[in-house]
Amino acid sequence: MIDEDFTKSLLKKHSYLSQRDSIDWFTVECPDKEIVSFTKSMRDDEGFEMLIDLTAIDHGEGEESRFSTVIHLYSLVHRGYVRIHSLCLDNDNPSMPSVAEIYPAANWHERETFDMFGIRFLDHPNLKRILMWDEYPYYPLRKEFPLAGIDTPLPAADVVEVTKASVEPAPMMGGPFVSSNSGPMSDSEPRAKDESWTERKEKPL
Amino acid sequence: MTANDVAYNGKVEGDVIVTRADAVINWIRKHSVWPMPMGLACCAIELMASAASRYDISRFGMEVMRFSPRQSDCMIVAGTVTYKMAEVVRRIYDQMGDPKWVVAMGACASTGGMYRSYAVMQGVDNIVPVDVYVSGCPPRPEALLDAMIKLQDKIGNESSVRNLRKTNPVATG
Numbered sequence: 001m002i003d004e005d006f007t008k009s010l011l012k013k014h015s016y017l018s019q020r021d022s023i024d025w026f027t028v029e030c031p032d033k034e035i036v037s038f039t040k041s042m043r044d045d046e047g048f049e050m051l052i053d054l055t056a057i058d059h060g061e062g063e064e065s066r067f068s069t070v071i072h073l074y075s076l077v078h079r080g081y082v083r084i085h086s087l088c089l090d091n092d093n094p095s096m097p098s099v100a101e102i103y104p105a106a107n108w109h110e111r112e113t114f115d116m117f118g119i120r121f122l123d124h125p126n127l128k129r130i131l132m133w134d135e136y137p138y139y140p141l142r143k144e145f146p147l148a149g150i151d152t153p154l155p156a157a158d159v160v161e162v163t164k165a166s167v168e169p170a171p172m173m174g175g176p177f178v179s180s181n182s183g184p185m186s187d188s189e190p191r192a193k194d195e196s197w198t199e200r201k202e203k204p205l
Numbered sequence: 206m207t208a209n210d211v212a213y214n215g216k217v218e219g220d221v222i223v224t225r226a227d228a229v230i231n232w233i234r235k236h237s238v239w240p241m242p243m244g245l246a247c248c249a250i251e252l253m254a255s256a257a258s259r260y261d262i263s264r265f266g267m268e269v270m271r272f273s274p275r276q277s278d279c280m281i282v283a284g285t286v287t288y289k290m291a292e293v294v295r296r297i298y299d300q301m302g303d304p305k306w307v308v309a310m311g312a313c314a315s316t317g318g319m320y321r322s323y324a325v326m327q328g329v330d331n332i333v334p335v336d337v338y339v340s341g342c343p344p345r346p347e348a349l350l351d352a353m354i355k356l357q358d359k360i361g362n363e364s365s366v367r368n369l370r371k372t373n374p375v376a377t378g
Binding site (some may be wrong): 131132133138140145146147148149150154155156159162163165167168169170171 | 288289291292295296317320321322323324325326327331332333
């Protein structure tokens with residue numbers, strides 16, 4: 001477990017840190033320009049040798065700081081996690097220093113975060129899309145992006161010429177994987193029964 | 206005599222067999238379908254099960270699964286086709302020699318299934334012409350075998366020469 005002595009000494013040692021409210025693990029707020037030196041000292045001095053996860057949050061358009069990245073570190077010495085939260089200063093072209101030099105596991109996590117949120121990781125060794133194709137123009141996990149998708153041409157021109165296929169918004173209604181409105185799991189499963197509205201046709205209020 | 210019958214009555218005809226080219230060619234084709242396992246998700250596990258001893262797809266002459274499209278004539282699309290993978294599926298289909306057939310195995314390959322999202326093509330028939338659709342998520346091996354038998358019937362009733370080249374059909378919207 002991460003004990004209180006450790007968290008106090010950590011906050012004391014790095015004056016730029018501040019503690020964030022968290023319901024589970026000890027969470028710190030770290031300014032983006034300190035993230036590389038902080039994670040390096042976490043790895044070398046504090047025994048947090050494992051990067052568990054690196055992802056981002058879109059707080060929504062109109063927020064003062066729209067994007068932030070979240071790093072989960074695990075220590076086999078402390079047997080516990082520390083969560084590092086950093087705000088991206090620029091809302092239009094969000095960026096963050098890459099920690100792939102310190103934790104090689106961050107390499108693909110950062111590529112996925114770039115792919116889904118459009119956050120550029122500075123000094124990343126190979127920052128390109130990992131899930132969507134290279135020419136894809138959107139960042140699908142941003143708040144304004146609809147789950148169904150947006151009309152987009154497919155990358156291979158010769159295949160498109162023969163098949164006339166393109167990315168089309170997926171239908172959101174009905175379907176075989178819609179649960180009934182009763183039962184213990186009905187709140188956590190897709191249950192759109194109303195077929196009068198789709199992504200193209202707004203749901204009537 | 207219909208196109209899919211192969212009849213031989215030795216007492217009447219001696220050593221001569223009278224039949225139709227379609228019947229013979231289709232009979233040859235449908236009893237040695239070489240599937241190309243386009244395994245993209247969990248359906249591929251059921252596909253493997255149908256090739257293994259319990260379900261034994263070789264009873265129908267289809268045990269020769271080739272991972273090279275050049276050696277295959279039936280693509281079994283088993284799994285979720287993402288938009289990123291669609292190009293690859295179409296290219297592999299193009300590389301298969303004619304005549305060729307496509308089986309869309311499972312809900313994802315047929316319609317997109319549970320994946321109603323920006324990343325998944327809503328049915329592989331957007332890029333390749335599908336001959337048989339199999340329902341299920343994933344379909345049981347029996348369902349796939351039933352589909353393959355349906356495909357055999359379909360091959361048996363085709364005009365063997367007219368369907369030699371099927372490279373350019375475009376799916377209905």
